[in-house]
Amino acid sequence: MVNKKLQKFAEEQQKSFRKVDAYRADVASLLGIGRKKLIKFPSKILVAGGKNRTPERTHFTLRQEESAEPRFKFSPPPTLLTVLPTDTAQKTIVMAMMQHLLLHHGQLDDDTIFAYGGARLFTFFSAGVAAQLNSANDPRLAFLSHQNRRHSELLNKLFHFRFLRQKKESDGSYRPVGHHMTSFLPVLPSAPKISHEKKLAELSIRNGFFYAASLAPRDFVRIGGKVLCDKGNSTDTLPPSILLPFSHFLEAVGGQPNAKPALEALGAMWPETSRSSLRELEELKIGAVPAELLEFAFLLVQEELQASEQYKSYLRNLRIKRAVPESRL
Structure with a gap:
């Protein structure tokens, strides 16, 4: 069923003249953090079968000036879609994305996922993890630990972190809109108690809810x-x-x-x-x-x-x- 949906998605994108294919893989293996051997993106999903792939067209680099213009109009970067049931898995994937990007920018590894463009991650984060990752962007989260806030500063220096669903409040601020864990099939495991649960709930970050978010590498730093x-x-x-x-x-x-x-x-x-x-x-x-x-x-x-x-x-x-x-x- 999943493969059919991925294929349908690819066909719809191709009708719009977008060179896209869909591929099912274990995200931990793609990022090299699972027990399995690391696997590479198949050449068929890299820039229309790889025919037009050159380092200049796909290799992710930083801009000298800030710009809203898309980097790769004809070779969209890889997009990772995943649902991770536990806090540990969510944090591990984020750390792996950061590690790949640091190795890429440091030229210590020429075959990270960012060798294929500005790879993006779309996933769901639990209330505790979402708050930690966003703490550098929201001064109301200053009660979180010093370590979490500095980690968030690094994450947000490397990536654009944003919630995909937000609601504007009367004071002009935005609050993330979550999905209860029973919204997922199979149902996600029960949420354990988290630190600062009451304070987070006051900011509409509620334990037991998962928040859709994206990570995309910054091209101007x-x-x-x-x-x-x-x-x-x-x-x-x-x-x-x-x-x-x-x-x-x-x-x-x-x-x-x-x-x-x-x-x-x-x-x-x-x-x-x-x-x-x-x-x-x-x-x-x-x-x-x-x-x-x-x-x-x-x-x-x-x-x-x-x-x-x-x-x-x-x-x-x-x-x-x-x-x-x-x-x-």
Whole structure:
């Protein structure tokens, strides 16, 4: 039944002159995080059977200027559609998407899913996971843990995260609209208790509901006011590979206690740079440092960070499983 629906979808898209095919696969295997061997996208779904596929047409890159114009008019990027029943599975898939994109931007792996374009994910998140992923976008979620908020900052630096169904409130804000877990077949497992359940419910994020959302990679990124791009060579640009140390930086900062003085926290990790260069943070707790100010702090400590053993270990662990040969698909 699922295969017939996928085929019908593909046929409808092809009637509209869109070069689309549908394919059923285990998303964990595609992303290299399951126990099975990693599989590649079949060539038949890559740009009309692969005939027109070239790195220039499909390889995902960052723009030098912000633009609403679509990147690939005739070669739409891969789109992953999945329903994941548990919080662990949802978080694992998001982490895998982030890992693929970091490896891609860092040029550490030339065969991630982003080698085929700006791969997108459409899925459902439980109330707790949805709140964590969106906490960098919504100041009302500031009560969530420091680690969750810094993780959300990194996610939203790499991707556009958005809810697919929202309702506008009288005060002008938007609240996500969820689907009760009994809306799915087979019915999803009962939702366990989550942290801050009452506070989340006040924001219309209710336990037992799943929220449709999408992740699409950003093609225009700034860090500390500097634009990330492949071909830029001015003092106002940075290479996309800077996202690797930036990811490690936010991970390390997020691991610090929320109420710890910012200078003390950063000075303990990068003592050569922090104590003399980051006086703007002197009166702030690390959990209260705004994202923009933290980005400027990163630019100051990045050289010391990249020379550290902790960062080298981080890079060694940033790997995905290799794909089986396409001839075996």
